[in-house]
Amino acid sequence: MTDRTHGARLLPWAGPDGKRCYLxxxxxxxxxxxxDDIESVQLGMAAELLGHAADMLADRRVTTGQLRYLLARMSEALTDVHRIxxxxxxxxxxxxxxHLGTAGDAVL
Structure with a gap:
């Protein structure tokens, strides 16, 4: 049997006191x-927030409080996406x- 351990995986949730959790x-x-399932949910929620943000930004009747709430949720989602x-x-x-190129090159 081959060893498939690739090191520690940063998990998509925080541990006690907000510290990073590894597996x-x-x-x-x-x-x-x-x-994997939690990452999928987090990415889906971030995508939904992007759609909601586009709708809110197009609506001139949105209040400052609504935008602040949206920004708080988007900050949480961005934190999750960054961790993922x-x-x-x-x-x-x-x-x-x-095989890496220089700045400005696309690496495929």
Whole structure:
């Protein structure tokens, strides 16, 4: 059997006192699947907020209080999305950088 452990995974939720939670696993266990499901929900909620924000910004009757509430929810969603991106980026295979271009180049 091969060892599939890729290091610690940053989980999509905070631990006690708001500290980061990590999971060391092969990526196939219950907590890994739970983390995948929670990330999916968080990304879906962020997408819905973007749509809601577009609607609110197009409505001239929106109040300052409504915009502040939206901004607070979007800040929470951006925090979640940032954590997901950081977690997924950390799990990408390492590269030697030889194929990377210079600033302004697209890397595919």
């Amino acid at each position: 060391v696993t092969d990526g196939t266990g219950y907590l890994s699947r739970l983390a 991106a950081e977690s997924r980026g950390a799990r990408l295979p390492a590269t030697d950088g030889a």
